Amino acid sequence: MSLTLFYRRTCPFCTKVLDALKDWKEEVSRKDLDENSAYASELIEIGGKRQVPCLVYTTDQDEKKALYESDAIVAWLENKQNKNESASRKDAL
Numbered sequence: 001m002s003l004t005l006f007y008r009r010t011c012p013f014c015t016k017v018l019d020a021l022k023d024w025k026e027e028v029s030r031k032d033l034d035e036n037s038a039y040a041s042e043l044i045e046i047g048g049k050r051q052v053p054c055l056v057y058t059t060d061q062d063e064k065k066a067l068y069e070s071d072a073i074v075a076w077l078e079n080k081q082n083k084n085e086s087a088s089r090k091d092a093l
Contacts, residue, residue: 002058004029005073006043013070014053020074024081 005021005028007014021028031039033052040050047054047066055067055076067073 001026002029003027004031004056006031006033006039006054006056007052008032008034010034011052016070017053017055017073017077020077024077 003026005014005017007018007030009032031042033039033043033050043052043054043056043066044050046056046064047068049068051068053068053070053073055073056064057067058064067076
Protein backbone atom coordinates (compact mmCIF):
# COMPACT_ATOMS: atom_id res chain seq x y z
CA MET A 1 0.00 0.00 0.00
CA SER A 2 1.29 3.41 -0.98
CA LEU A 3 0.83 6.28 1.49
CA THR A 4 1.40 9.99 0.86
CA LEU A 5 0.80 12.81 3.33
CA PHE A 6 0.11 16.26 1.94
CA TYR A 7 0.78 18.86 4.62
CA ARG A 8 2.10 22.30 5.59
CA ARG A 9 4.74 22.74 8.27
CA THR A 10 2.84 25.68 9.77
CA CYS A 11 -0.44 23.78 10.18
CA PRO A 12 -1.11 22.52 13.74
CA PHE A 13 -3.44 19.79 12.45
CA CYS A 14 -0.67 18.58 10.15
CA THR A 15 1.73 18.51 13.11
CA LYS A 16 -0.69 16.21 14.92
CA VAL A 17 -0.58 13.76 11.99
CA LEU A 18 3.20 14.04 11.66
CA ASP A 19 3.53 13.20 15.37
CA ALA A 20 1.36 10.11 14.87
CA LEU A 21 3.58 9.03 11.98
CA LYS A 22 6.65 8.92 14.23
CA ASP A 23 5.56 5.45 15.40
CA TRP A 24 4.35 4.31 11.98
CA LYS A 25 6.35 1.36 10.68
CA GLU A 26 5.62 1.72 6.96
CA GLU A 27 7.14 4.37 4.72
CA VAL A 28 5.00 7.43 4.09
CA SER A 29 5.89 9.87 1.36
CA ARG A 30 5.53 13.48 2.53
CA LYS A 31 4.64 16.44 0.35
CA ASP A 32 4.88 19.89 1.91
CA LEU A 33 2.74 22.35 -0.05
CA ASP A 34 4.93 25.21 1.20
CA GLU A 35 8.00 23.66 -0.47
CA ASN A 36 6.45 22.90 -3.84
CA SER A 37 3.34 24.59 -5.23
CA ALA A 38 2.83 21.72 -7.71
CA TYR A 39 1.82 19.53 -4.77
CA ALA A 40 -1.33 21.64 -4.32
CA SER A 41 -2.42 20.87 -7.89
CA GLU A 42 -1.68 17.19 -7.36
CA LEU A 43 -3.72 17.19 -4.16
CA ILE A 44 -6.69 18.86 -5.87
CA GLU A 45 -6.50 16.34 -8.71
CA ILE A 46 -6.59 13.40 -6.29
CA GLY A 47 -8.94 14.62 -3.56
CA GLY A 48 -10.83 17.48 -5.12
CA LYS A 49 -9.67 20.11 -2.64
CA ARG A 50 -6.51 21.74 -1.35
CA GLN A 51 -7.16 21.00 2.33
CA VAL A 52 -4.34 19.71 4.51
CA PRO A 53 -3.57 17.42 6.15
CA CYS A 54 -4.56 14.86 3.59
CA LEU A 55 -3.43 11.25 3.59
CA VAL A 56 -3.63 9.63 0.17
CA TYR A 57 -3.55 5.86 0.06
CA THR A 58 -3.80 3.31 -2.71
CA THR A 59 -6.44 0.61 -2.37
CA ASP A 60 -6.02 -3.03 -3.35
CA GLN A 61 -7.76 -2.10 -6.62
CA ASP A 62 -5.08 0.56 -7.35
CA GLU A 63 -7.45 3.46 -6.64
CA LYS A 64 -6.14 6.55 -4.88
CA LYS A 65 -8.27 7.62 -1.93
CA ALA A 66 -7.94 10.89 -0.01
CA LEU A 67 -8.53 11.04 3.72
CA TYR A 68 -8.90 14.48 5.31
CA GLU A 69 -9.11 15.74 8.90
CA SER A 70 -6.31 15.06 11.37
CA ASP A 71 -8.43 13.02 13.80
CA ALA A 72 -9.69 10.78 10.99
CA ILE A 73 -6.17 10.28 9.63
CA VAL A 74 -4.71 9.42 13.06
CA ALA A 75 -7.57 6.98 13.74
CA TRP A 76 -7.07 5.35 10.32
CA LEU A 77 -3.33 4.98 10.96
CA GLU A 78 -3.90 3.48 14.41
CA ASN A 79 -6.49 1.05 13.05
CA LYS A 80 -4.20 0.01 10.20
CA GLN A 81 -1.23 -0.43 12.54
CA ASN A 82 -3.30 -2.53 14.98
CA LYS A 83 -4.42 -4.80 12.13
CA ASN A 84 -0.81 -5.18 10.94
CA GLU A 85 0.38 -6.03 14.46
CA SER A 86 -2.40 -8.60 14.90
CA ALA A 87 -1.50 -10.24 11.61
CA SER A 88 2.19 -10.34 12.62
CA ARG A 89 1.33 -12.02 15.92
CA LYS A 90 -0.76 -14.63 14.16
CA ASP A 91 2.09 -15.33 11.72
CA ALA A 92 4.48 -15.76 14.65
CA LEU A 93 2.31 -18.46 16.18
